[in-house]
Amino acid sequence: MSNRINTVIFDFGCVLSLPPEPCHYKKLAELGGIKEALFNEIYWAHRAEYDRGTIDGPTYWRRIAKATGKEFTPARIETLIAQDTAFWMRTNPVMMSWVQTLKRSGLKIAILSNMPIEISRYMRQSAPWFMDFDHVCFSAEVQLAKPEAPIFRACLEAVHSRPEECLFIDDRAENVEGARAVGLHALHFVSAGELAAGLEPFNLPAPMAG
Numbered sequence: 001m002s003n004r005i006n007t008v009i010f011d012f013g014c015v016l017s018l019p020p021e022p023c024h025y026k027k028l029a030e031l032g033g034i035k036e037a038l039f040n041e042i043y044w045a046h047r048a049e050y051d052r053g054t055i056d057g058p059t060y061w062r063r064i065a066k067a068t069g070k071e072f073t074p075a076r077i078e079t080l081i082a083q084d085t086a087f088w089m090r091t092n093p094v095m096m097s098w099v100q101t102l103k104r105s106g107l108k109i110a111i112l113s114n115m116p117i118e119i120s121r122y123m124r125q126s127a128p129w130f131m132d133f134d135h136v137c138f139s140a141e142v143q144l145a146k147p148e149a150p151i152f153r154a155c156l157e158a159v160h161s162r163p164e165e166c167l168f169i170d171d172r173a174e175n176v177e178g179a180r181a182v183g184l185h186a187l188h189f190v191s192a193g194e195l196a197a198g199l200e201p202f203n204l205p206a207p208m209a210g
Contacts (some may be wrong), residue, residue, distance in 0.1 A: 005185065005202050007134075007161040008102055011146075011170035012113035015189045016095050017088055024087040031080055032061075034068050042067050051114040053140030057081045060116070085119045089127070094192045096129060098207035103132060105205060110135040112155045112168070114145050135159050146170070147178025156182075167202055169195065 010016050029039035042064050050060040058077050065072045072080070102109055111133055115123075120138035123130060130136070135158045137151065144151035156163060163183030170176050171189045179186035187198045196206035 005107070005165060005167045005204060007108040007110060007159050007166045008204070009110045009112050009155060009159070009166055009168045009184070010095075010099070011168075011172075011175065011189070012111050012115060013088055014171040015169055016092055016099070016111070018090040018092050020087040024083075028080060028083055028087075031076070031083060032064065032068075032072065033070060034064075038068065039064075048145065050116045051139050052145045053117055053143045057116060057118040081118050085122050088119055089123070091129070092192075094207050098192070098205075099129075099132065101205050101207075107204075108134045108159055108161065110137070110155060110159050112137045112146070112151065114139040116140050146172075146175040149178065149182050152179055152182040152184065156184075167204070 013019075025040055025043065026036050028043070029036045032039060034042070045067070046055065046060055046063050049055045050057070055063070058074070058081075061072055061077045061080050099109055109132070113120075113136075115138040117138075117140040120141055124136075135155070137155045137158065139145040139151065142151065142154060144154060146152070152163075152168075156166065159166070164185070166184045168176070168179040168184045168186040169189050170179070170186065173188055176186040176188045185202065187195060189195055192207040199206050
């Protein structure tokens, strides 16, 4: 059976963006004066709340400080937020080129990403490619988060597409399963090369490296 797709919905982090490297987390740990191994654990401990928007950046970083018996000044928190944002803003050139290919092919393109409010605000103000997308949904802005169904339904309503007309691409398996549960086609992103193979049933052009 042919899968007729009119909308491709992308996760941002580690799909459209390059994943942060170990040196980036190390720099954040150093800025916080926290041992690297401990920082890497604590960084993710409160990230779900930060992504959902139930806490803001200053609260998130104060919790990290408290967990290690420290206290960050407002200036230190501002620096940590800026560095954290910068590490997630490195776009993947292969995937961004593919976005343009899909757009020229007449497909709708959208972003559906779990993202803290400070990072989404920066992107809306500073990313030159941002306006290329037909719709963008960030978790903290709607206080919903993947893999839960309501955020997928909100995105579908915004792009005016039925679930079976959409292909969702995410690097987290639980988000892929969440999308499929709502009726979307979905692919687990590991690399552009593996994605190209997964696209074959959908009659879509594949991302091209180089």
